[in-house]
Amino acid sequence: MEAAVKNLTRAELEAQVLHLRALLEGAGIDPLSGAVGIGAAQRCMEETQAGYRQAMLELSSMRIEHTALRQSEERFRTILETVESAFAIVKVKFDADDQPIDYLFVEANPAFEHQAGVDLRGKWVTEFAPDLEQFWFDTYGHVAKTGEPATFENYAEAFKRWFDVRAVRVGDPSDRQIAIIFSDVTERRNAEERLRISEAVARQNVERVQLALAAGAIIGTWHWDIPSDRFSIDEAFARAFGVDPAWGHEGLSLAQVMKSVHPEDQAGLTTAIHAAIARGGAYAHQYRVRRNDGQYYWIEANGRVDLAEDGTPLTLPGVVIDVESRRSVEAERDRATAALRALNETLEQRVAERTVELIQAEEKLRQSQKMEAVGQLTGGLAHDFNNLLAGISGALELTALRIAQGRWQEVDKYITTAQGAAKRAAALTHRLLAFSRRQTLDPRPTDVNVLVDGMGELIQRTVGPSITVESLGVSGVWLTLVDASQLENALLNLCINARDAMPHGGRITIETAPVWVDAATASAHDLTPGEYLTLTVSDTGTGMTPEVMAKAFDPFFTTKPIGQGTGLGLSMIYGFAKQSGGQARIASHVGRGTAISLYLPRYQGHAIEAAPELGSACAIPAERGETILIVDDEPSVRTLLMDVLGGLDYSLIEASDSITGLKILRSDVHIDLLITDVGLPGGMNGRQMADAGREMRPTLKTLFITGYAESTIIGDNSLGPGMQVLTKPFAIDTLTTRVRELIGS
Numbered sequence: 183m184e185a186a187v188k189n190l191t192r193a194e195l196e197a198q199v200l201h202l203r204a205l206l207e208g209a210g211i212d213p214l215s216g217a218v219g220i221g222a223a224q225r226c227m228e229e230t231q232a233g234y235r236q237a238m239l240e241l242s243s244m245r246i247e248h249t250a251l252r253q254s255e256e257r258f259r260t261i262l263e264t265v266e267s268a269f270a271i272v273k274v275k276f277d278a279d280d281q282p283i284d285y286l287f288v289e290a291n292p293a294f295e296h297q298a299g300v301d302l303r304g305k306w307v308t309e310f311a312p313d314l315e316q317f318w319f320d321t322y323g324h325v326a327k328t329g330e331p332a333t334f335e336n337y338a339e340a341f342k343r344w345f346d347v348r349a350v351r352v353g354d355p356s357d358r359q360i361a362i363i364f365s366d367v368t369e370r371r372n373a374e375e376r377l378r379i380s381e382a383v384a385r386q387n388v389e390r391v392q393l394a395l396a397a398g399a400i401i402g403t404w405h406w407d408i409p410s411d412r413f414s415i416d417e418a419f420a421r422a423f424g425v426d427p428a429w430g431h432e433g434l435s436l437a438q439v440m441k442s443v444h445p446e447d448q449a450g451l452t453t454a455i456h457a458a459i460a461r462g463g464a465y466a467h468q469y470r471v472r473r474n475d476g477q478y479y480w481i482e483a484n485g486r487v488d489l490a491e492d493g494t495p496l497t498l499p500g501v502v503i504d505v506e507s508r509r510s511v512e513a514e515r516d517r518a519t520a521a522l523r524a525l526n527e528t529l530e531q532r533v534a535e536r537t538v539e540l541i542q543a544e545e546k547l548r549q550s551q552k553m554e555a556v557g558q559l560t561g562g563l564a565h566d567f568n569n570l571l572a573g574i575s576g577a578l579e580l581t582a583l584r585i586a587q588g589r590w591q592e593v594d595k596y597i598t599t600a601q602g603a604a605k606r607a608a609a610l611t612h613r614l615l616a617f618s619r620r621q622t623l624d625p626r627p628t629d630v631n632v633l634v635d636g637m638g639e640l641i642q643r644t645v646g647p648s649i650t651v652e653s654l655g656v657s658g659v660w661l662t663l664v665d666a667s668q669l670e671n672a673l674l675n676l677c678i679n680a681r682d683a684m685p686h687g688g689r690i691t692i693e694t695a696p697v698w699v700d701a702a703t704a705s706a707h708d709l710t711p712g713e714y715l716t717l718t719v720s721d722t723g724t725g726m727t728p729e730v731m732a733k734a735f736d737p738f739f740t741t742k743p744i745g746q747g748t749g750l751g752l753s754m755i756y757g758f759a760k761q762s763g764g765q766a767r768i769a770s771h772v773g774r775g776t777a778i779s780l781y782l783p784r785y786q787g788h789a790i791e792a793a794p795e796l797g798s799a800c801a802i803p804a805e806r807g808e809t810i811l812i813v814d815d816e817p818s819v820r821t822l823l824m825d826v827l828g829g830l831d832y833s834l835i836e837a838s839d840s841i842t843g844l845k846i847l848r849s850d851v852h853i854d855l856l857i858t859d860v861g862l863p864g865g866m867n868g869r870q871m872a873d874a875g876r877e878m879r880p881t882l883k884t885l886f887i888t889g890y891a892e893s894t895i896i897g898d899n900s901l902g903p904g905m906q907v908l909t910k911p912f913a914i915d916t917l918t919t920r921v922r923e924l925i926g927s
Contacts, residue, residue, distance in 0.1 A: 267365050268294035274319075274326040274358045275306075282323025284308050288359065297366040298341055311340030325349045326358040335367060344371040383464065401481070402502040408459065408487075408495045411435050422481060422502050424473045444470035444478050458498070462489040465498065468505060480509040574603045608911045611889070624907050625663045625762065627785050630694050630717055631655035637670055641677045641690075648687035651677070655694045662715045662782040664762050669717075669782075672755045676719040676778055679751060683723025683776060693718045696784070709765050713784035720777035726770040734768055755780070808854040808925050809833040813843035813871070814887070815863050819910075823857060826914055827921065839864035840871040847875030853882065855925055860888035872905070883924045887912070 270290040277283045287302040295301045300310055307314060317336060325332050329351045337344050347364040402419030406412070412433035420427040423442040425434070436455075443451055447469035458465035465485045470478040485500020577600035584592045634653050642651050673692070680690045695716050704711040726734065735756040752766075755778075759766040763783045770776040810832050814820045820836050828834055835851065837843040841864040847853070856875065858868040866874070872884045881904065889910035901907065904927065908920055 267363050268297045270294050270302075270362045271352065271359055272307075272322065272362060274323050274360065276323065276358070280327075282319040282326070284319070285322055297343070297345075297364070299343075300341075311338075314338070314340050322349060322360055322362075325351055325360045329355065335371075337371075344368045400501045401504045404485075404500055404502070406436070406485075406498040406500075408498060413439055419502055422473065422479075422504075423471050442471045444472070446470075455498075458485075458487050459495045462487045462493070462495065465500065468509075479504070480506045571603075571607075574600045574607075577603070604911065624665050624667075626666060627661050627787050628664050628666045628669065629659075629661055630669070630715060630782075631659050633666060633669060634673070634692055634694065634717075637673060641674065641692075644674065645677055645681040645690060649681055649684060650689045651692070652689065653692045655692075656696065659694050660696050660713065660715050661785040661787065662762075663785040664782055665758075668758050669780075672758055672780065673717070673719065675751045675755060679778075680719055680721035680723060680776070683721055683725075688722040688775075691718075691720045693720070697781075699781070707765055707767060707781070709781060710763075714764065714781045715784055716779050716781055718777055718779040720775060722775045725772040725774055725776055726768070727772055731768050731770055735766070752778075807831055807833050809835065809852055810855045810857060810921070811835045811837065811843065811846055811853050813837045813840065813856070813858040813862065813868065815839060815859060815861075819859070819887075823917075826917060830918065832921075840866035840868070844871050844874055847871070847882070848878055853879065855921065856882055856884045857921070858884065858886060860886050876902075883927070885920055885924055 268291065271288045272285040273288055274282050275284040275286065284306050286306050287304065290301070290303050302310060307318075315336075315338070318338070321332055321334065324330065331348070331350045333348050335344060335346050344367045345364045346367045347362060349360050349362050351359070352361045353359045400418075402422045403416050404419050405414045407414075412435065414431075414433060415423075415425075415429075417427045420429065423439065425438070425442065429438070440448055440451070451467055451469050454465070454467040463486060465487055466482065468480060468482045470480055472478050482503045482505045483500055484503060485498050487495055488497045488499075490496055577596040581593050581596040581600070584590070584596065634655060638651065638653060645651060677690055677692075684690075693716075695718070697714050697716050699707065699709050699711055699714055701711045703709075734752050736753060756766045759780050759782070764781040767779050767781070768776065769779075810827060812820055812823050812827075812834060813836075814823070815838055817838075820838070824834055824836060835846060835853070837846060840862040843856075843858065843862075843864075844866070847856070856872060858872060860868040862868050862871065868886055868888070872882070872886075876882050883904040884906075886901075886905070886907045887910060888907070904924065906920055906924060908917065
């Protein structure tokens with residue numbers, strides 16, 4: 183029974199006592215005095231009373247043991263809370279492979295928090311230090327699994343401290359708990375590191391001194407007692423400083439030593455000494471001292487300031503090294519460096535002057551090339567226009583002569599000749615404008631695949647039966663905003679050039695494809711990054727050499743025999759592509775053929791159906807005498823327009839400049855159509871005048887006629903509704919058709 187009672191907890195014992203008290207009171211026994219009533223139950227009560235007294239004694243014993251245990255726990259906790267060593271109990275966590283991956287701080291004393299710098303009670307270590315070294319998990323896991331204690335020192339990067347650790351397993355092994363006792367030994371480790379470095383420096387100094395002694399570089403030693411300001415020196419030091427060697431035994435003050443130092447070096451030496459005394463450790467400084475011969479020599483003083491534990495400077499022993507020869511070498515080196523620097527500076531100046539000369543020479547060469555190109559251009563123009571003017575003037579003279587002779591039947595022939603020459607001159611001018619990127623374009627959304635298919639028969643007839651023409655258009659290819667008639671012209675010219683490069687027949691391939699031009703490619707191709715449609719014409723002809731490719735787009739450059747080419751075809755195509763916001767590129771190999779690609783910007787929108795061409799027979803007179811305002815500074819053009827349109831029963835008003843035209847537009851006169859030149863005198867161009875007129879007449883329809891127009895005048899080739907452009911020279915039937923379209927729209 184005694185053993186059973188000892189195994190009961192305090193609460194269980196108190197419950198047993200209450201139960202016994204109830205039994206005694208039920209039996210008529212006083213639980214405190216043990217008195218019982220007389221009768222048959224007396225013996226039973228005595229036995230019960232004896233058991234009760236025994237239980238009370240055991241309960242008292244348990245209370246004493248609990249008190250002792252509580253006092254022991256309090257003493258243990260007091261020790262843990264006051265001891266300087268850090269203490270913690272951690273529970274190690276293992277993964278499915280029984281590998282340690284974390285540990286939980288179950289208990290930790292204040293010293294732990296102080297030394298670790300953080301309170302981790304009830305926290306997993308990875309919450310504070312997710313990058314903690316694996317070493318800690320492996321070491322603590324081994325102790326928790328095997329029960330083998332571990333003692334070690336290690337650095338914890340997460341805590342930035344060194345720890346001296348003792349780890350032992352505690353409690354039930356299945357709990358995987360260990361007790362850790364550790365101390366922060368960072369200061370000691372740092373001190374050891376400083377000592378190690380200091381010893382290494384000392385060893386280096388000893389080695390240097392030994393080498394210097396062996397080489398005869400050291401010319402004296404000293405020992406300075408800083409508190410008493412007394413220098414003990416050897417004879418070599420005395421000779422180096424030009425002082426009496428006897429003073430070395432008696433001792434010198436710093437002021438006496440400084441007397442031998444060059445006046446210019448005294449301030450620097452004083453500063454160096456004070457800095458070394460303030461920080462302790464190594465001291466080194468070079469300065470000049472006067473010897474017995476009265477001359478100054480360069481020396482280097484090397485020593486070390488020894489400090490007391492409280493940081494007070496105690497001594498500064500050291501040696502004196504002769505550096506006169508080294509300083510001489512350094513001075514010579516400095517002079518050589520200065521001379522080299524001066525040479526480099528003059529070299530840079532000479533290079534700069536030469537660069538300027540080269541730039542000037544290159545500029546002169548470019549100017550010469552420009553003049554050569556202009557000469558080539560003007561020479562070609564003069565040649566071609568002289569031929570055309572000869573045909574025109576000759577035909578006109580013969581016409582006048584035949585009229586005077588009354589030979590009317592021959593007049594038509596000469597008029598036809600003059601008209602043909604005039605049309606060829608217009609075509610030449612058109613090519614020049616395309617080359618200079620100043621032609622007037624009429625850009626519209628265009629499906630290039632449809633355009634190529636529509637020209638297939640014309641191209642095949644032009645190149646002849648010995649050449650196969652193949653079209654490879656990508657299905658659903660992007661639209662492009664371009665002047666369709668000019669693109670047709672360019673495509674036909676490219677196919678003719680390809681035909682001429684294949685005198686014995688071959689193949690022409692016309693391809694369309696969408697391409698994305700990135701920043702690097704755009705820079706190399708002189709384009710803006712973005713989406714483009716490419717139209718490529720390739721052949722299997724003779725190809726071009728790199729020299730020919732470099733000049734292929736130059737005006738009047740041709741490899742064809744005299745009389746078989748003007749040299750403006752490719753230059754016109756190049757100018758048209760650039761003016762359309764794109765580019766033209768050539769790829770060619772001699773003997774393998776040539777491919778010329780036009781890059782045209784993608785258009786986001788829908789194609790516009792092309793209007794059918796109307797011939798001269800379709801010139802329709804005015805329906806109800808519509809009024810047209812004609813503004814042009816060229817009298818011959820105004821006369822032509824007045825005669826042509828007047829013959830179609832239109833009511834006409836004319837003006838010779840933009841001011842007059844604008845006054846008419848701002849009047850009350852009814853106007854159905856404005857026909858105006860783009861370049862006008864009077865301070866406004868034709869587009870500006872038309873825009874000003876539209877402020878009062880928003881629905882004013884306008885036909886611009888021009889032989890030359892900057893894109894900025896037309897408005898970046900963007901015309902509003904009810905506006906069209908007609909390029910000079912133009913055919914009469916084209917003029918009347920445009921007028922009828924605009925008035926009837």
